[in-house]
Amino acid sequence: MKGWRGLAAGAAALAVAVTGCGTSTNSGGSTETKEITVWLMDGSAPTTLTDALNKEFESANGIKVKYEVQKWTGIQEKLTTALASSTPPDIIELGNTQTASFADQGTLADVTADASQFNSGEWLGGLKDSLTLNGKQYGVPFYAANRTVIYRTDLLQAAGVAQPPTSRAEWLDAINKLKAANASNPDFQALYLPGQSWYFLLSLIWDEGGDIAKQDGGKWTGTLDTPQAKAGFEAYKALYDASATKKVPADIDEAKPQQMEVFGTGNVGMMVGLPWELAGAVKAKPDLKDKTAAFPIPSKKAGSAAPVFLGGSNLAIPASSKNADAAKKYLALLSSKKYQDMLAEGGAVPGTSKDTAKLATNAIGKAMADSSPNGKVTPVTPKWAAVEAGQNPLKDALTAYLTGAKSLDQATKDASEAVTKAMG
Amino acid sequence: MTAVETTETAAPAGSIPPALPPAVTGGARKRRRGGAFDRALPYLLLAPALIAILWLIGWPVVSVFVTSFRQLNLGELVRGEIVWTGFDNYATVLQDERFWTVSLRTVVFTAAVVGASVGMGLGIALLMRVLTPWVRIALQIAMLCAWAMPILASTTVYQWMFDQNYGILNKTLVQLGFDSFAGYSWFSSGTSTLSVVGLLIVWQAIPFLAFSLYAGLVGIPRDLYEAAGIDGATGWQTFRAVTWPEIRSLLMMVTFLSTLWDFKVFAQIWVFREGGPSGESTTLAVLQYLEGIAKSHFGVAAAISVLMMVILGLITFQYLRRLLQTEEGKI
Numbered sequence: 001m002k003g004w005r006g007l008a009a010g011a012a013a014l015a016v017a018v019t020g021c022g023t024s025t026n027s028g029g030s031t032e033t034k035e036i037t038v039w040l041m042d043g044s045a046p047t048t049l050t051d052a053l054n055k056e057f058e059s060a061n062g063i064k065v066k067y068e069v070q071k072w073t074g075i076q077e078k079l080t081t082a083l084a085s086s087t088p089p090d091i092i093e094l095g096n097t098q099t100a101s102f103a104d105q106g107t108l109a110d111v112t113a114d115a116s117q118f119n120s121g122e123w124l125g126g127l128k129d130s131l132t133l134n135g136k137q138y139g140v141p142f143y144a145a146n147r148t149v150i151y152r153t154d155l156l157q158a159a160g161v162a163q164p165p166t167s168r169a170e171w172l173d174a175i176n177k178l179k180a181a182n183a184s185n186p187d188f189q190a191l192y193l194p195g196q197s198w199y200f201l202l203s204l205i206w207d208e209g210g211d212i213a214k215q216d217g218g219k220w221t222g223t224l225d226t227p228q229a230k231a232g233f234e235a236y237k238a239l240y241d242a243s244a245t246k247k248v249p250a251d252i253d254e255a256k257p258q259q260m261e262v263f264g265t266g267n268v269g270m271m272v273g274l275p276w277e278l279a280g281a282v283k284a285k286p287d288l289k290d291k292t293a294a295f296p297i298p299s300k301k302a303g304s305a306a307p308v309f310l311g312g313s314n315l316a317i318p319a320s321s322k323n324a325d326a327a328k329k330y331l332a333l334l335s336s337k338k339y340q341d342m343l344a345e346g347g348a349v350p351g352t353s354k355d356t357a358k359l360a361t362n363a364i365g366k367a368m369a370d371s372s373p374n375g376k377v378t379p380v381t382p383k384w385a386a387v388e389a390g391q392n393p394l395k396d397a398l399t400a401y402l403t404g405a406k407s408l409d410q411a412t413k414d415a416s417e418a419v420t421k422a423m424g
Numbered sequence: 425m426t427a428v429e430t431t432e433t434a435a436p437a438g439s440i441p442p443a444l445p446p447a448v449t450g451g452a453r454k455r456r457r458g459g460a461f462d463r464a465l466p467y468l469l470l471a472p473a474l475i476a477i478l479w480l481i482g483w484p485v486v487s488v489f490v491t492s493f494r495q496l497n498l499g500e501l502v503r504g505e506i507v508w509t510g511f512d513n514y515a516t517v518l519q520d521e522r523f524w525t526v527s528l529r530t531v532v533f534t535a536a537v538v539g540a541s542v543g544m545g546l547g548i549a550l551l552m553r554v555l556t557p558w559v560r561i562a563l564q565i566a567m568l569c570a571w572a573m574p575i576l577a578s579t580t581v582y583q584w585m586f587d588q589n590y591g592i593l594n595k596t597l598v599q600l601g602f603d604s605f606a607g608y609s610w611f612s613s614g615t616s617t618l619s620v621v622g623l624l625i626v627w628q629a630i631p632f633l634a635f636s637l638y639a640g641l642v643g644i645p646r647d648l649y650e651a652a653g654i655d656g657a658t659g660w661q662t663f664r665a666v667t668w669p670e671i672r673s674l675l676m677m678v679t680f681l682s683t684l685w686d687f688k689v690f691a692q693i694w695v696f697r698e699g700g701p702s703g704e705s706t707t708l709a710v711l712q713y714l715e716g717i718a719k720s721h722f723g724v725a726a727a728i729s730v731l732m733m734v735i736l737g738l739i740t741f742q743y744l745r746r747l748l749q750t751e752e753g754k755i
Contacts, residue, residue: 076717080498080501083498083501083502084501084502084504101720102498104499105497105498105499105720106503107498107502247588247589247607249587249588249589249609250609251609251611251612251697318502320502385718385719386719389717389718390714390718390719391700391706391714395700396702396703399701400701400702403612405612405701414702
């Protein structure tokens with residue numbers, strides 16, 4: 001305990017020294033800061049991390065940290081209201097797909113000049129892209145997570161699948177074997193895949209060489225109707241059709257019902273999910289802990305992993321914050337290796353450190369670490385948030401195609417037009 | 425003036441103790457001979473309440489109206505900038521062909537839901553008159569429970585009932601021999617989704633309508649029915665000649681209220697499929713949410729709000745006209 005405190009004090013001293021240099025060159029900014037307000041999202045950073053971080057920051061700077069945890073539901077409205085108020089929070093956490101729209105509206109402070117304080121050499125590529133707009137940085141990468149295929153080791157073994165599949169063909173084969181081995185259970189689902197799992201669809205589209213949209217002279221055009229993107233849709237349908245003995249609704253996504261709850265029933269062999277979803281399933285059914293593992297989403301090319309959507313968060317300072325200097329010190333401290341390692345230990349890909357050794361200690365962490373360098377993000381444009389927050393054309397296209405309401409050509413054409421319209 | 429009018433209109437209903445109004449009226453009459461202050465006193469006494477009401481209700485309306493002429497996105501909101509754009513927001517909305525489809529859909533949806541809920545509410549109210557007390561009480565308790573249920577709770581229950589794989593409706597239909605309903609999706613088209621949502625809204629609306637109309641029916645003197653019975657009127661004739669004239673104005677009022685409520689319904693539609701599939705169950709309220717909250721175009725959303733008020737005004741024009749006429753008649 002004593003040694004740990006010494007380390008903390010040392011790190012704090014270092015942080016003060018480092019940030020001290022930074023602030024001395026900064027003119028303006030309040031020197032009277034007594035308290036900063038930090039908004040982090042529910043389930044993003046482990047409490048062991050935030051407790052230690054807040055304590056260290058408070059004792060090093062003599063500034064109190066008002067730490068508040070926010071829920072993801074309705075966060076867009078809440079942030080809008082908070083940013084428009086006269087006393088906004090000093091640090092906010094933004095989903096990486098939301099960041100561009102907030103930055104574009106001039107609501108976030110430009111931190112390009114201070115990026116080196118935040119370990120910018122080690123930033124995770126996909127996240128860095130998401131907070132860069134017109135060559136300027138509007139935040140600091142916080143953490144990322146990507147989807148892997150979480151599976152039941154016992155069921156796969158019983159079905160005669162000795163090794164986790166490493167290509168899409170092998171994966172389909174494993175699904176069919178699982179189905180055959182559990183034919184007596186009418187509720188069994190070899191792969192739980194709801195019809196609107198669009199982040200997973202992105203993996204398949206990228207794997208086939210397609211994309212959602214392309215930028216041409218500042219204008220975005222939907223590219224979901226290209227042969228490559230269509231191949232992604234077809235791959236989704238093949239998996240969807242093969243996955244369950246009983247059809248999973250084509251018009252729901254992975255959150256409604258929470259797929260971890262479905263996985264927790266024990267009738268599911270695999271799901272494409274995030275680490276916290278497995279944790280949720282294990283919480284509901286503790287004996288799953290020793291029977292689960294994960295492998296990266298297989299590519300159609302044997303032996304490699306498909307590109308994945310890099311979900312995650314950035315930390316930003318609202319442009320209207322009155323305590324920007326103190327907030328920068330806080331971010332600098334959080335970007336330090338010590339706290340990044342704690343993030344990795346908590347099961348996330350750290351945003352400002354390339355060292356994922358702490359993450360790769362368990363199966364799902366390893367699968368995630370293996371595929372995260374291959375991570376991609378949705379188009380970085382202020383207009384993207386509208387595509388995702390409203391009626392997502394990708395979800396609509398999936399449902400229409402899977403239910404047969406529209407042909408593949410029609411569904412992808414409509415979706416592509418909707419994307420162009422929303423982003424153009 | 426206001427005090428006088430209140431007593432005059434309220435007195436026949438007999439709800440105000442007769443001892444008090446004459447005293448008030450008398451007092452006012454005596455004071456009227458006094459100075460300007462005395463004459464202004466009633467208005468001054470009313471002023472605080474009036475200002476509170478105007479501030480609470482009037483200001484948001486004015487604010488929406490003003491916002492509809494501004495370019496107000498997230499940036500302007502946060503920076504507190506005021507950018508006037510004239511009728512640009514309206515042009516954007518009106519040029520979007522989707523607005524017209526959605527408006528038509530909203531009007532048809534509202535008409536269907538209001539018609540069904542008022543019709544069934546009236547039916548139940550008429551039924552309650554002829555039921556034995558115990559059955560009536562049981563019915564009333566059941567309706568109270570339905571009414572007291574929070575919107576999101578009942579919406580969730582409906583979602584479960586109509587669930588594709590585990591819903592009780594599909595299971596029952598399969599048990600009854602309709603095998604095609606195994607795994608049938610009730611939300612595969614906009615019409616089907618809105619039908620389910622409409623059913624839910626009707627279910628939620630019936631208790632209020634039935635209770636209100638029943639209260640109106642109870643007020644009709646029994647001897648009118650006896651007289652009709654002696655004259656040999658059939659059930660339908662009794663309804664036409666006795667019941668209908670008595671409850672017509674009440675029925676108009678509840679229809680008006682239902683129209684207001686059902687036109688702007690949002691929560692139920694959003695919770696079911698977020699206006700999907702492919703935006704086919706999007707109504708004006710959902711469109712407004714998509715523009716305002718999802719896209720942060722508050723000016724455009726405000727323009728949609730104003731247009732919603734205009735459409736609502738057109739729909740209820742007849743009723744509003746009568747309402748104003750009766751008011752004038754009284755004054």
